Amino acid sequence: MSQWMSPDERQPTQVAQIRQSLQEQIRAGLLRPGMRLPSERALSERFATTRITLKEALAVLETEGQIYREERRGWFVAPPRLIYDPRTKSHFQAMVESQGRAATTRVLQAGPVVANAELCQRMGLAPLSPLLKICRVRSLDSRDVLYVEHYLLPERFPGLLEMDLTCSLTRLYAERYGIGYGQSTFDILPTAAHGAVARALGLPQGAPLLQICRLNLDGQGRLIDCDMEYWRQDAVVIRIQSDPLP
Amino acid sequence: MSQWMSPDERQPTQVAQIRQSLQEQIRAGLLRPGMRLPSERALSERFATTRITLKEALAVLETEGQIYREERRGWFVAPPRLIYDPRTKSHFQAMVESQGRAATTRVLQAGPVVANAELCQRMGLAPLSPLLKICRVRSLDSRDVLYVEHYLLPERFPGLLEMDLTCSLTRLYAERYGIGYGQSTFDILPTAAHGAVARALGLPQGAPLLQICRLNLDGQGRLIDCDMEYWRQDAVVIRIQSDPLP
DNA sequence: TCGGCTAGTTGGACTAGTCCAGATGGGTGA
DNA sequence: TCACCCATCTGGACTAGTCCAACTAGCCGA
DSSP: OGGGSOTTTSOOOHHHHHHHHHHHHHHTTSSOTTOBOOOHHHHHHHTTSOHHHHHHHHHHHHHTTSEEEETTTEEEEOOOOEEEOTTSOOOHHHHHHHTTOOEEEEEEEEEEEEOOHHHHHHHTOOTTOEEEEEEEEEEETTEEEEEEEEEEOGGGOTTGGGSOTTSOHHHHHHHHHOOOEEEEEEEEEEEEOOHHHHHHHTOOTTOEEEEEEEEEEETTSOEEEEEEEEEETTSEEEEEEOOOOO | OGGGSOTTTSOOOHHHHHHHHHHHHHHTTSSOTTOBOOOHHHHHHHTTSOHHHHHHHHHHHHHTTSEEEETTTEEEEOOOOEEEOTTSOOOHHHHHHHTTOOEEEEEEEEEEEEOOHHHHHHHTOOTTOEEEEEEEEEEETTEEEEEEEEEEOGGGOTTGGGSOTTSOHHHHHHHHHOOOEEEEEEEEEEEEOOHHHHHHHTOOTTOEEEEEEEEEEETTSOEEEEEEEEEETTSEEEEEEOOOOO
16 A cells, blocks of 8 residues: 555554644644643653653754743744844844844853864964953843854954953944954854753753854964854754845 | 752763763774764663663753664764855755765755745745745755755746756756855754655664755846755764854 | 566554653642 | 742653564676
């Protein structure tokens, strides 16, 4: 029988059915953005299946960015994505507010470190170069969605650590040091949450993330800093406009 | 005891240990790009755990793009990523070959369709507008890494379906119709494989993918087409350079 | 030599649980 | 009133299997 059916027509798996069913409820607005889903145990009972199977369906919806997790707290319906054009030099707060949403920033850590191998390579530094590391968590409508590690050249930013680091670094660069962005390079790639990132965003280890590594140069082409951004992947869509023809 | 330990120092989970162990072997070059990993059963025995736990570790490595899956065939070590700048107007083949790798293209389907709701919205079309749909699979060093659906305005491309669609559509546009790209818009977001996409790339349902939706305008700002690209997320890194200051 | 069959292996899908750590909220005592 | 404690609930981590469909490789016969 099944050999004559295209894979489309075959009876969908339980995981697919559960995913479909939850998606429908979300699309119909019965499950609204930010709402908590019933517990995994309650859902698995309602769908007459085991927790493992149910969790697989939730994992698919998670990689699609329709729902998100908070470690040991539960599953929630994802709010609309923030539209993020990495090329605009505007800072996080301005970008968020221009889309009618609220932004806050929290500093987790700020201090000198020694560059690791990956950073030396990306930034073209000598081995064991000193750097300033600033770790921040940024939230969208009171939900933590972005963890950033900034790595700055210490010689260009004397006294920076004493300033208020919760506001835009871009503005500090410009106003206090007269340094503005020129060309930047962005590497975008999906990855999984580990260690510090997972803890900062309240994610379980292995949860999907969108990583953006930006390398910023000033107007003269000299390196300013390197930012490692880790976004909850349901919270953002990268939208880029190519240049119109000259 | 554990209450005084930071989460970093705590004994890592089995999943984390297995992930770590496999990653090390890959980094050391003992498991080389393209090589198949031992079967799930063999690995779960070797790590003295169950298949489910083992699969979870593999899933994390998959979302990190260190390994990839072929449905019912097994797990393989991911080759280096292709560097993809969506803003360069160069076509797939040229981009791949400029990085010293081999590209091929296969046409799965080509014909007229009626635009669905999502396409009407993205392309700004009237409901039920007619479109030409071309589905292609593109491979990198003989591995299928990209599934693309092109949706074109039929009135701009009479007779297109009779041409050789395995080569660059960009070139066909230019050489046969005198149409060149102007500004384009890209939406990049991680998603999960379903239906046609999963089948075309030999992925299991729910596998992580990187979706890029591009909307192409011509030099006069008129719509040319909309491409829905689905990349195996281990196969590519998006690298974008912002414009230098004027 | 080559096509087709077949047995064995692989991943896919799923069941039915256990034990634990962290988050939550209600109640209690200062 | 408010801080703290504790019972309860949640997800996290893991075990030990079963059944099935699809892929594979090797054998066999034309």
